[in-house]
Amino acid sequence: MNSQPPSKIPEEFAASAGYMLNQTAQVIAEMVTEALKPLKLAPQEYGVMRVISISGPVSQQTFADRYNIDRTMVTGLVDGLEKRGYVDRQRSTTDRRVNLMHLTPLGKRALTQAVRSVKKAQAEFLAPLTDEEWEATRLSLVKLLEAHRPI
Amino acid sequence: MNSQPPSKIPEEFAASAGYMLNQTAQVIAEMVTEALKPLKLAPQEYGVMRVISISGPVSQQTFADRYNIDRTMVTGLVDGLEKRGYVDRQRSTTDRRVNLMHLTPLGKRALTQAVRSVKKAQAEFLAPLTDEEWEATRLSLVKLLEAHRPI
DNA sequence: TATTGTTATACTCTATAACTATA
DNA sequence: TATAGTTATAGAGTATAACAATA
Numbered sequence: 058m059n060s061q062p063p064s065k066i067p068e069e070f071a072a073s074a075g076y077m078l079n080q081t082a083q084v085i086a087e088m089v090t091e092a093l094k095p096l097k098l099a100p101q102e103y104g105v106m107r108v109i110s111i112s113g114p115v116s117q118q119t120f121a122d123r124y125n126i127d128r129t130m131v132t133g134l135v136d137g138l139e140k141r142g143y144v145d146r147q148r149s150t151t152d153r154r155v156n157l158m159h160l161t162p163l164g165k166r167a168l169t170q171a172v173r174s175v176k177k178a179q180a181e182f183l184a185p186l187t188d189e190e191w192e193a194t195r196l197s198l199v200k201l202l203e204a205h206r207p208i
Numbered sequence: 209m210n211s212q213p214p215s216k217i218p219e220e221f222a223a224s225a226g227y228m229l230n231q232t233a234q235v236i237a238e239m240v241t242e243a244l245k246p247l248k249l250a251p252q253e254y255g256v257m258r259v260i261s262i263s264g265p266v267s268q269q270t271f272a273d274r275y276n277i278d279r280t281m282v283t284g285l286v287d288g289l290e291k292r293g294y295v296d297r298q299r300s301t302t303d304r305r306v307n308l309m310h311l312t313p314l315g316k317r318a319l320t321q322a323v324r325s326v327k328k329a330q331a332e333f334l335a336p337l338t339d340e341e342w343e344a345t346r347l348s349l350v351k352l353l354e355a356h357r358p359i
Numbered sequence: 360t361a362t363t364g365t366t367a368t369a370c371t372c373t374a375t376a377a378c379t380a381t382a
Numbered sequence: 383t384a385t386a387g388t389t390a391t392a393g394a395g396t397a398t399a400a401c402a403a404t405a
Binding site (some may be wrong): 360361362363364365366367368369370371372373374375376377378379380381382 | 395
């Protein structure tokens, strides 16, 4: 959707890992935020639902660890999702301190839509790269993250 | 400095451009922030000084554009740097609305140190990759950024 | 009229600590 | 004692609008 001819980034910036990663992360974050806006989902709310759907019912603490945010933030996220009927909390029977978050059928349907929108945004974001280029980039990012942030 | 064996990122997350870029960007941002802390420089302050040193005296608006922040934020950044004697504002003679930001000799010395620290942090961050892997990754990021954020 | 820089305001985000209930 | 979740508070960061000076 960008019809202007792309201009060159000064090489000193292009050489900076911090600048390049932060700027590109900001671009995709904006695109995903926009993609989720019609569904009235914030990126972090989408994150909650994705984590549940992928990893099965998880505790709020587990989600906080995975997204590297504080557990005090998760309370409000789940509140909002529960109010909309997308998620519910169920006390763990094996450790009754723990709230296991579950996707409701309504939440599953909303998530299906959201995943579709996010995938579309991601495809648009990655369009300038060949599949091979992105795959190589992705693998490097995985290496970096696994080395520096073991879960 | 990470002696634990790195654990696997679930493939659904590893497949997500948004998740991977945001998480890796967060890691490098934290490392750079730490590296600059002894010099009492915030990453954005470092950014101001780098931009001036690379692009020559620039207006506050130009910096805001390059780092994708609002110009109202720049005022405070420059205030702090000016107070420490690292930067000064000079009214442009050709357009007297514009403040051109200059590095002072003291600022130049501080920046030299800061660049050294940031480069060290970056090298540590990139250590898990071969030079070729990072170069390929970097080029992909440049493509993405030039396509989506023409300056 | 539009743009640069400044200021003030309000809002959002996040970090911290304290509390409860469990383990 | 330690952990999961909640709540309240304060602080940082940011967005917005309005203004003066200049184009």
